[in-house]
């Protein structure tokens with residue numbers, strides 16, 4: 001006799017090829033503890049509806065607890081012909097309680113409402129784990145920023161020198177996107193919490209008087225699904241979760257790319273710690289930023305998981321279709337990927353050593369103080385269009401003579417424009433430039449210190 005949950009109307013068992021295609025225990029077994037939690041809550045509503053006696057309920061809960069112990073201990077495993085995690089666990093319960101009592105649990109529920117609920121439970125737990133790991137990375141960036149308050153570096157646009165900024169300001173610019181990812185995970189969690197599908201049945205709800213809100217609260221949700229068809233067929237919660245993981249991957253990949261560039265001989269901005277870099281099997285001198293490269297590579301994988309999932313969901317008619325079984329592997333992979341990537345990445349950034357002398361030395365190079373000349377002229381009431389021209393002429397003169405802006409003499413300056421009095425030199429230093437950008441969010445030292453406090457307060461809400 002087949003272990004399938006649906007044998008009644010069939011004359012024979014499924015073809016081997018179908019069973020092989022249909023089987024999902026190789027990936028959905030990780031949902032087993034959540035399925036058992038759902039079963040316990042379901043047993044309680046069956047009891048409340050008068051469909052299990054007090055003794056039945058106690059035996060059922062004890063049986064489920066025993067099954068959970070065996071699942072966690074690895075002594076109960078899915079069998080070769082168990083179709084999915086639900087089938088395997090029902091078999092386990094029947095083995096423990098006998099067919100009479102064990103066979104009562106399935107009343108009023110379907111694998112469709114079961115799987116949607118327990119998948120939410122699993123994702124919520126891993127959302128919390130990923131949040132903690134992302135928070136570690138935020139705090140690591142904040143620590144590095146605090147350690148280097150006051151260190152200037154070349155700020156870039158188009159990867160070209162643009163204006164000097166504080167290294168701390170730059171590091172915190174990588175922390176804010178991660179704060180928003182944490183916000184996204186929290187928003188997502190609240191939305192999912194209010195939508196427990198258990199009790200939706202296959203699609204239409206249950207005739208047995210089972211209370212879905214009771215089950216929802218038992219399972220740590222705040223409410224049950226408002227629509228049983230939606231509850232069983234919607235997977236936007238999976239896609240949204242996959243989006244956040246992809247966005248975290250993209251955010252890390254931007255940090256990764258900078259670490260890779262900064263660690264080159266040509267940049268020489270950072271040195272990686274030995275414990276967080278790798279060597280070459282042939283070139284004895286090599287020290288490679290493999291963690292950063294893997295982060296960059298895995299971002300592609302995380303994006304792929306999201307794209308694949310959306311393609312699976314597109315144009316599926318209501319309600320449940322078996323296509324939906326394809327919702328799990330991509331997001332499981334995204335979770336596994338981030339849970340292994342984030343600790344390594346955080347370690348790499350925590351142990352990064354900055355070559356502050358080189359950063360400071362390069363900060364004013366590439367005529368990065370030209371904007372300061374233009375803005376100084378504007379403060380002398382020169383129209384910006386003219387000021388931009390004058391500052392540009394200074395750059396041109398310096399390029400011609402292969403000197404820096406601060407090398408221009410008083411008479412050089414006056415020859416370029418009568419507005420360029422010697423007082424302009426006050427902004428021709430990195431310190432002057434940085435200090436002048438003192439509006440909220442700007443790179444002046446006081447503002448960056450405030451920003452660090454603000455970031456830490458935001459981080460503390462997660």
Ligand code: ARG
Pocket residue numbers: 024028084111112115320322324325326
């Ligand atoms: N294993 C399925 C899934 O992951 C749930 C089973 C629903 N099967 C069904 N024939 N209704 O979505």
